[in-house]
Amino acid sequence: MTEVLTDTKPIRLKGRSFLALVLSPEPPFDDWLARLDDLAARSAGFFLRRPIVLDVDGLEMDGAELRGLIEQLRERHVRIMGIEGADPTLLGSDMPPAMAGGLPASDLEEPDEDAPEIESEPAAPSLMVTQPVRSGQLLTSEGDITIVGSVASGAEVIAGGSVHVYGTIRGRVVAGSMGNDAARIFCRKLEAELVAIAGYYKTSEDFEDELRGQAVQLWLENEAILGDTQG
């Protein structure tokens, strides 16, 4: 008898890429583990709950050695999510899966004792424009954008950070384009066709009457774009 599926809803499968820390052990492994312990001692919790990929490419090791190394790491609370560069025959079903196709990302610095934060990304450079943004022009920056002038109808400004317009917005302005929901939009006069913060947008028709034509700041709160007038 075949099973009848009562629920016809399909299972959603998606591909997604993540940034993982890659550990590359060097023989002799005892020395390498000692150095790892030293790093862990200087910054507690460095490896805790982080996805780690073990890169054993070019290392001469048999199944028992690899298994032993993973065990040693597990004792140090380093959880291996995958193994890169290992002979597939070495990997048993109880071991992390093989990974391939990794792309290099910028190196992570070893943390200092004074600076336990390791994830402080460098601030994206901001863009300063001292001319009006004309219709048909597109301005983009990963950081903030400051415009000394107006943004014309039919022009588009897209910033990863906040957008400051010392003039009138008549075109489209997108702040927090990469999901930064703390980004804001400031302008001397709001006559925009569309504004958006972190993917939430508002068209000119949706503006409150008291904001239209005024000097305002706009921000995102509970998935809604709010604004108030600036003196």
Add this chain to the structure above:
Amino acid sequence: MGKAIVITSGKGGVGKTTSTAAIGAALAQRNEKVVVVDFDVGLRNLDLVMGAERRVVFDLINVIQGEAKLSQALIRDKRLENLFLLPASQTRDKDKLTPEGVERVITSLKKAFDWVLCDSPAGIERGPTLAMRHADAAIVVTNPEVSSVRDSDRIIGLLDAKTVKAERGEQMEKHLLLNRYDPMRAATGEMLNVDDMLEILSIPLLGIIPESTDVLRASNIGAPVTLADSRSETARAYCDAARRLSGEAVPITVPGEKRGFFGKFFGRKAA
């Protein structure tokens, strides 16, 4: 060395050709040597407005293709001896307009004339881009309506990006010519007001030309409006614009805001 000026707008029908002819004639009346060049290949009109349509033998494309010499293609105006026309081709393919050819023609015209006025076709495609490419300055013709203002804004953006001058990192000189301004509609608030347009486009104002039937009458008789009836309000506005273009400081007058005798007395409300 003369100065090449492109008369452009983005939008069609705003008065580029009329303005080219009128300003060209106004400059020529001031004893400057002027050539007006029609870049509207396939839809030429400048020859009609100049009243030279029956005298066209060779055209811009012939010169670019090397089929005629520049001196053979230039048509001297019958009324002003230092005003010339270089007509566009009505039949040839506009792709024959090459960047190198345009540069060569404009360079040689600048050596022989004080002013080279290039009448650009409408749009933002190849023709208009080539017309503006080698210009030293631009006159942006705009009507007081939103579509015209937005298209002008787009053209100003292109002037600052796609011209040789802009690519060299120099500042392109731009002038706004506000055309077909209707004092009656301005008074009732049906039309965009001058200050708003200047604020949006933020380039200096060269002049305000009133909407008038003089323009139609002039083009029907094949004369630039500045020659057809030099005392009309439109002709005076164009002459003032030409004077400003050559560097004279002429105060701007908004058509319809001239006050009569009583207006002068009672025109200002007490604070």
